[in-house]
Amino acid sequence: MNELIISPSVLSLDYTNTKEQMKELNESKAKWLHFDVMDGHFVPNISFGPDILKAFKKGTDLFLDVHLMVSDPKFYAPIFIKAGADMIVFHTESQDNDLEKISSLLDEIKAQGVQCGFTVKPGTPIESFESLLSKVDMVLIMSVEPGFGGQSFMEDQLEKVKWLYNKRTELNLNYRIEIDGGINGDTYKKALEAGCDTLVAGSYVFKNDIKETIEGLLR
Numbered sequence: 254m255n256e257l258i259i260s261p262s263v264l265s266l267d268y269t270n271t272k273e274q275m276k277e278l279n280e281s282k283a284k285w286l287h288f289d290v291m292d293g294h295f296v297p298n299i300s301f302g303p304d305i306l307k308a309f310k311k312g313t314d315l316f317l318d319v320h321l322m323v324s325d326p327k328f329y330a331p332i333f334i335k336a337g338a339d340m341i342v343f344h345t346e347s348q349d350n351d352l353e354k355i356s357s358l359l360d361e362i363k364a365q366g367v368q369c370g371f372t373v374k375p376g377t378p379i380e381s382f383e384s385l386l387s388k389v390d391m392v393l394i395m396s397v398e399p400g401f402g403g404q405s406f407m408e409d410q411l412e413k414v415k416w417l418y419n420k421r422t423e424l425n426l427n428y429r430i431e432i433d434g435g436i437n438g439d440t441y442k443k444a445l446e447a448g449c450d451t452l453v454a455g456s457y458v459f460k461n462d463i464k465e466t467i468e469g470l471l472r
């Protein structure tokens with residue numbers, strides 16, 4: 254059984270108050286920090302480049318969980334690894350859901366000395382990626398359409414979490430199961446029941462008391 258980890262998404266951090274919010278994060282029970290990279294092409298939004306990740310690397314010892322929502326993760330993964338990523342997760346759709354392409358990109362990321370994983374948009378089924386499960390440190394299930402914080406939790410995505418949970422036992426693997434999008438004081442319970450061990454939470458953490466909210470998710 255993996256330890257429960259909270260990965261606050263800094264997409265929702267209040268950038269007019271970065272120093273104070275980072276201090277609270279560093280003092281909180283969060284062990285990871287979720288860093289959303291959006292290229293304005295794979296998703297209709299633009300977020301952060303590698304220099305911003307470097308700044309977070311300087312300001313925290315938290316494990317940097319990088320979620321690449323970009324059309325060309327093969328190009329960008331090494332750039333974000335160099336900037337300080339500890340985990341790189343990319344979208345299967347960016348690789349045309351092609352098993353060989355995904356597999357070789359996972360190998361490339363691994364070879365650069367960081368953890369790796371893949372993620373699927375809500376409309377992409379998960380079952381066809383079974384053969385890749387032995388290669389990954391984590392699978393991320395999107396419980397909203399990627400691109401924006403503050404959207405509503407898509408409960409039907411928990412079927413994918415349950416499938417991943419059962420496969421992990423069946424195949425005797427130990428990848429993490431992370432969920433991203435719409436996690437709050439109600440939905441996190443459903444995610445945990447379905448088998449998640451890693452919770453991304455953006456607006457819920459940063460629009461409330463950071464430390465207390467994170468502790469609440471661990472309860």
Ligand code: DX5
Binds near residue numbers: 264265287401434
């Ligand atoms: C959405 C991002 C999420 C986002 C989650 O595309 O991948 O990480 O920050 O935000 P909330 O928790 O507000 O749904």
Ligand code: ZN
Binds near residue numbers: 262288453
């Ligand atoms: Zn994310």
